[in-house]
Amino acid sequence: MAISVIVPNALTPYTKGVGTLVVSEPCSTVADALAVVASRLPALTDRVLTEQGEIRRHVNVFVGDESVKFLDGLATKVSDGTTITIVPAVSGG
Amino acid sequence: MTPTTTSTRPSAGDVLLLVGTMKGAFILSSDRSRKKWKVDGPHFPGEAIYSIAFDQRGGRTRTLVGAHSNHWGSTIRLSDDFGRSWTGPERQAVRFPEDSGLSLAQVWQITPGRADEPDVVWAGVEPAALFESRDAGESWSAVDGLLRHEHREKWMPGGGGLCLHTIVSDPKDRKRMAIAISTAGFYRTDDGGKSWQARNNGVRAVFLPNKYPEFGQCVHKVVNHPSRPERLFLQNHWGLYRSDDWGESWQDIANGVPSDFGFAMQMHPHDPDTVYIVPIQSDEFRVVPEGKLRVYRTRDAGKSWQPLSNGLPQDRAYENVLRDGLTADSHDPAGVYFGTRSGKLFGSNDAGESWTELADALPPICCVKAAVVGTA
Numbered sequence: 001m002a003i004s005v006i007v008p009n010a011l012t013p014y015t016k017g018v019g020t021l022v023v024s025e026p027c028s029t030v031a032d033a034l035a036v037v038a039s040r041l042p043a044l045t046d047r048v049l050t051e052q053g054e055i056r057r058h059v060n061v062f063v064g065d066e067s068v069k070f071l072d073g074l075a076t077k078v079s080d081g082t083t084i085t086i087v088p089a090v091s092g093g
Numbered sequence: 094m095t096p097t098t099t100s101t102r103p104s105a106g107d108v109l110l111l112v113g114t115m116k117g118a119f120i121l122s123s124d125r126s127r128k129k130w131k132v133d134g135p136h137f138p139g140e141a142i143y144s145i146a147f148d149q150r151g152g153r154t155r156t157l158v159g160a161h162s163n164h165w166g167s168t169i170r171l172s173d174d175f176g177r178s179w180t181g182p183e184r185q186a187v188r189f190p191e192d193s194g195l196s197l198a199q200v201w202q203i204t205p206g207r208a209d210e211p212d213v214v215w216a217g218v219e220p221a222a223l224f225e226s227r228d229a230g231e232s233w234s235a236v237d238g239l240l241r242h243e244h245r246e247k248w249m250p251g252g253g254g255l256c257l258h259t260i261v262s263d264p265k266d267r268k269r270m271a272i273a274i275s276t277a278g279f280y281r282t283d284d285g286g287k288s289w290q291a292r293n294n295g296v297r298a299v300f301l302p303n304k305y306p307e308f309g310q311c312v313h314k315v316v317n318h319p320s321r322p323e324r325l326f327l328q329n330h331w332g333l334y335r336s337d338d339w340g341e342s343w344q345d346i347a348n349g350v351p352s353d354f355g356f357a358m359q360m361h362p363h364d365p366d367t368v369y370i371v372p373i374q375s376d377e378f379r380v381v382p383e384g385k386l387r388v389y390r391t392r393d394a395g396k397s398w399q400p401l402s403n404g405l406p407q408d409r410a411y412e413n414v415l416r417d418g419l420t421a422d423s424h425d426p427a428g429v430y431f432g433t434r435s436g437k438l439f440g441s442n443d444a445g446e447s448w449t450e451l452a453d454a455l456p457p458i459c460c461v462k463a464a465v466v467g468t469a
Contacts, residue, residue: 010164046184047162047165047166050196051188052189052195052196054196058163
């Protein structure tokens, strides 16, 4: 199994500069994949999820080309070859 | 006073001005004359700095900053070299326990603890909670007695969110301290944080059907002086009050101010009868009255207030000063400083008698804290 997790430049200080992480552990949902990432890189996940495990308000997580907001959130299914992309929302001022 | 951009390397007796803005932190420094200032920053460009503190207890020179990224959340960052370098923590150190169901939105206040507990630091956050560090800001835990307070479900967020923005300690009694929450009011503990009692008797809540409830007031700031900690001064969302008994009762002291609405309040460093405020026109028109930027000072514990305007703009100055935007250093005469929502920073090196503009185009200023280097 190989799931790619693409990290925005702003968060690469927490990945030792790596822009694409590969999760090879068995995962069936986005939550599973992010849990694997959290076990390796907790500082990265702190910036993506709140301490209650919810996606931060101004962060978007995509599976393929679709935001998980329009799918099943963190319960969105993933499979071998899925690409998860973390992006800052267009917000702020 | 001519600001220049340089790195900050102050020595004993110098004054630091820590300025938190909506777009980063700035550190100004001057010698004790406080006539010429160096400006360093922005630190954390793009992040909102609602809280900042300088801690010199235990031989440290530690700056603590509550930095909020709109995308990636809030963290407390530390520097032991006046901002030349910042340490993590990599993890978000201020974290609500999972069973609370709460998530950190913003760090509104960072306050070093008592002198005899040099490793204790307090943080007030949104949603309203008090966090304690026992290692000078490296790690934090929520104060359970307040986190699980029976009133919590009835606390209502003010315009800025449900924030714990004020932390007041008692240098004479380790078990006593107080906090203020918008919108919940003033709470005090006498048992080291295990239990907290609302102490709002006499403080008005103009926006509620019951104008004098047990709790629910929108307290904006509370200050006290270490030599007389039981005497508290309170700037309310409409209302200016004093308590002489640690909040058991409050008396109206809005004697001669153009408005008793406001946010900022600062104690004089040496005189427990002297307090500074910046009155604001109203809750609907949050600018200084009459377009005149004036700090008001009482020297008789609120019996009377006098405007201080020498050097401040008095024509079409539609400025606002937020609750932590007013501060004082501990020199004699005291330096008094404030920053505005429009990014102007003013300073006085003669306790408010005259003022000079130190910066005129910073991002909107959230908080200003002053410290004299070498005075723990």
